[in-house]
Amino acid sequence: MIRMENVHKAFDDNRVLRGMNLEIPKGTSMVVIGGSGTGKSVALKCILGLITPDSGKIHVDGQDAAQGDRDAFLARFGMLxxxxxxxxxxxxxxxxxxxxxxxxxxxxxxxxxxxxxxxxxxxxxxxxxxxxxxxxxxxxxxxxxxLARAIAAEPEIIFFDEPTTGLDPIMSGVINDLIREIVTEMGATAMTITHDMSSVRAIADNVAMLHDGVIQWTGPVSEMDASGDPYLEQFIHGRAEGPIEAVR
Amino acid sequence: MNLFAGLAGLGRSVLTLLAAFGRVALFTLDALSHIVRPPFYPREFGVALMHMGWLSLPVVGLTAVFTGGALALQIYAGGARFNAEAVVPQIVAIGMVRELGPVLVGLMIAARVTSSIAAEIATMKVTEQIDALVTLSTHPMKYLVAPRVLAALLTVPVLVGVGDVIGVAGGYVVATENLGFNAAAYLKNTVDFLEPLDIVSSLVKGAAFGVIAAVMGCYYGMTSGRGAQGVGRATKGSVEAAAVLILAANFVLTGVFFSI
Structure with missing residues (x-):
């Protein structure tokens, strides 16, 4: 299980993560969605230790991500x-x-x-x-x-950073299907960050919506469309009007 | 009020400069420490050796031969003003070995190798290849920086030695073909005049300039900003910094060797 507790990260005046909490149960596929610049990649890089959080705790299977043997820790991960x-x-x-x-x-x-x-x-x-x-x-x-590189050493945990960005819809579908198949057959824990709602539906067991540096909504993908959360609804329907400002 | 603002600005600039020196010094120490600590990456070292050493030979050779030739002409013309044309072999030898050989090779390496290292590593950073290295349990300082710094430390003195010989040969050809010097006498004067310390100082300067060139390329690459502009700035900054530091180090090392 991956657990982020009250994680904060700022770059100068730009407070990107403002107390992010997230749990990804072992063997499940979590997709984190959110607008551009909301800190999805920063959250992922904080887990891997590529970026050091200003405060908060990150645990992977109970082990503090910032402590212990770094090589052994990273050997558990694959990343696209x-x-x-x-x-x-x-x-x-x-x-x-x-x-x-x-x-x-x-x-x-x-x-x-x-x-x-x-x-x-x-x-x-x-x-x-x-x-x-x-x-x-x-x-x-x-x-x-x-993707082949990410799975070559058969990692327990795989991260996918915007796996379909820049691809045509058919190739996006191929990559989404591959990710779902691979995660299922390897039994890996997966975390994907994306804007692409077709990826969300194809890959996710659970979804988390990141906005203003915190998780606004999280739950099973099957409940996403009926969440009643105005932020999530605006995002998944791609509306310009709503609580998320179109100009950020 | 304006005086205080000016002083404050000056203080900030000095602090920024000192902080930059501190960062470069820490980076250099880190890079040098990774040279002697495993794991080692012999393939990366071999590639760097080939790129910095073998592939730099043509540019080093051409620079040295033209400089040696021009030096012989200048010394002959200058010496003629007080009937001292005969000193051409000695001055070409000492000028090339103690000063021009190491400095020109260092500057050519800064232009050719430092820029290439900075652009390559900065591009790797911009395209997340450095992050990918980390996630693949590979330390970027060990994989990217240490092999390049070690290769520069070992190859640039050799390049300087080759440049010295070719530069002296350039002077020899010009002196014997155009200025009427006797070939055997020219060579004898050259060999007799040079002292072991001249050659040692040349090679030590080469090693120092090699480290400066490689470290500056790696430092600017690893700390580059985003996008094409970041890569461009890293490349430009690395060459400027390497060239200035090579000239400053040359001044310091020349002072040190003069005091021996």
């Missing part, structure tokens, strides 16, 4: 970044097998390559992609490679 964040200087298979080629999870090169190719197949990419470089791939293929 918004732009893929693939390493330009490495071929695709070395991107996917990055964790398997060094550090505590190191495997022989041939075995790491085999695993990388297997993971590429799992996300619908052919073996001939393995030796290409990220710059030679389309946006959708890069996302799939990023």
């Amino acid at each position: 970044f918004q732009g893929g964040a693939l390493f330009d200087s490495l071929p695709v298979w070395q991107n996917v097998a990055f964790r398997l080629l060094r550090g505590s999870l190191k495997r022989p090169v041939e075995e790491a390559r085999e695993i990388a190719i297997e993971k590429l197949r799992r996300v619908g990419l052919r073996e001939n992609v393995a030796d290409r470089f990220p710059a030679e791939l389309s946006g959708g293929m890069q996302k799939r490679v990023g």
Whole structure:
């Protein structure tokens, strides 16, 4: 279980998180939604320790995220970044097998390559992609490679940062389905941040709406449409009028 | 009132400058400490070695040969004013080895390598590749910074040595082909005049300039701002800082070697 308690984070005068509380039960898929600049990515990066919160507690399976062996902590996570964040200087298979080629999870090169190719197949990419470089791939293929990298070491927890941003609706659907399948078959705990309501419906067990630095509403995805929460309703119906100011 | 405002502004500027020096100093210490602490990344080190050393040879060689040739012409013309044309071999040798070789190689490395490191790392930061490294349990200082700083520490002195030889050779060619110097006498004068300390000072300067060039590229890359503008500023800032620090370090090291 991932638990955020009263997490605050500000950048100079900009108070992004203002006491965020969130619980993600083990083995479930939580999708965090909210407008641009509301702190969704900041929350995710606080859990991973990429950003240090100003105050508050973050626990992963009862362990304080800021304490203990950092490598062991991060080894439990996989992450798909918004732009893929693939390493330009490495071929695709070395991107996917990055964790398997060094550090505590190191495997022989041939075995790491085999695993990388297997993971590429799992996300619908052919073996001939393995030796290409990220710059030679389309946006959708890069996302799939990023997804393959996120699952290569079979992590317990997977984070997806805007997994369908910049993709056409068909490719978005493919990525959403892949994420749902992979999370289900691996039994992983997942946290996704997105604006894309089709992603929310495809991926989520639970949904949390972040606004003004706090979670305005959280609950099962099945209850989202009948929540009665004015913030959530405005967001999911994409209305310009409502409690969320259109100009921020 | 204006005087106090001016003083306050000056104080703020000095504090900002000192804070920047402090950040760079801490970054440098951190980078150097990661060179000697595992894990090590030999592939990254090898790539940096090739990029900084082997691929910098053409630009270093061309810079040195033209500088050595021009130096020979200048010394000959200047020396002729007081009948001292014969000192060309000695002054070319000492000028190239003690001063121009290390400084010009350092500046060429700042232009070629520092800019490239800063742009590459800044782009990695902007595209979240640095964050991705962290989530893949890989320390960016160990994976990106330490191999580049170590490669610069080892290759730039070698480049300086090569630049010194090529620069002296440039002077030799100009002196023997255009200025009428005897080839054997030119070489003998060059070799006899140079002392071991001249060569040591050249190589030590090379090592120091290499570290400065690599650290500045890495520092500006790792601390770059967002977007294309952030990458551009990081690249420009890194080259400016590296060039100024190389010239300042050259002044300090020259003073140190003169006092020995």
